[in-house]
Amino acid sequence: SQQGEEDPQALSIQEGENATMNCSYKTSINNLQWYRQNSGRGLVHLILIRSNEREKHSGRLRVTLDTSKKSSSLLITASRAADTASYFCATARSGNTPLVFGKGTRLSVIA
Amino acid sequence: NAGVTQTPKFQVLKTGQSMTLQCAQDMNHNSMYWYRQDPGMGLRLIYYSASEGTTDKGEVPNGYNVSRLNKREFSLRLESAAPSQTSVYFCASRPKKDGVNEQYFGPGTRLTVT
Numbered sequence: 001s002q003q004g005e006e007d008p009q010a011l012s013i014q015e016g017e018n019a020t021m022n023c024s025y026k027t028s029i030n031n032l033q034w035y036r037q038n039s040g041r042g043l044v045h046l047i048l049i050r051s052n053e054r055e056k057h058s059g060r061l062r063v064t065l066d067t068s069k070k071s072s073s074l075l076i077t078a079s080r081a082a083d084t085a086s087y088f089c090a091t092a093r094s095g096n097t098p099l100v101f102g103k104g105t106r107l108s109v110i111a
Numbered sequence: 112n113a114g115v116t117q118t119p120k121f122q123v124l125k126t127g128q129s130m131t132l133q134c135a136q137d138m139n140h141n142s143m144y145w146y147r148q149d150p151g152m153g154l155r156l157i158y159y160s161a162s163e164g165t166t167d168k169g170e171v172p173n174g175y176n177v178s179r180l181n182k183r184e185f186s187l188r189l190e191s192a193a194p195s196q197t198s199v200y201f202c203a204s205r206p207k208k209d210g211v212n213e214q215y216f217g218p219g220t221r222l223t224v225t
């Protein structure tokens with residue numbers, strides 16, 4: 001069964017606005033990763049945060065992790081039409097176990 | 112580098128037919144994975160190979176078999192296709208067997224079983 005659950009399932013915003021997506025998971029983790037999937041394509045890795053980290057930045061992306069609440073959030077600042085995609089969180093229970101993916105958030109950025 | 116490649120891109124099968132989905136990576140990665148993605152669902156793990164010579168079941172292995180042919184190639188076989196196996200199949204690889212590292216995905220194979 002899916003470990004992570006993203007919220008909301010779908011999000012529609014105007015270009016230039018910020019987009020926030022949340023992920024909740026059930027068991028303890030070693031790390032949590034966020035991936036993007038453009039329509040009809042494979043997933044692309046965006047950012048990874050380890051269980052002992054609370055926040056990471058990469059360009060316009062900011063990820064937070066709260067292990068006490070078993071939740072993470074992905075913030076995309078100053079969104080662009082090209083950010084339109086599905087975003088998935090994935091968790092790993094240890095360093096050598098496969099990733100378990102959530103169902104994703106569909107983000108639409110309207111120009 | 113081509114990264115992770117998958118063949119074919121599209122396939123239509125009749126119920127009961129068999130086929131093999133091919134996956135190859137040229138990044139010298141140790142671990143490889145097969146997922147399926149259904150509408151409104153995330154990716155569900157079918158089988159994985161943590162390293163050359165090993166394979167393990169994932170969340171939804173029934174109806175599938177895999178072969179880790181060598182370090183580069185990891186194939187997925189449907190022995191007797193069923194309509195429930197209509198899905199998009201993704202192969203992925205990861206650099207190391209252990210440790211914290213991300214996965215690299217292929218472009219997917221869209222399979223329809225009628």
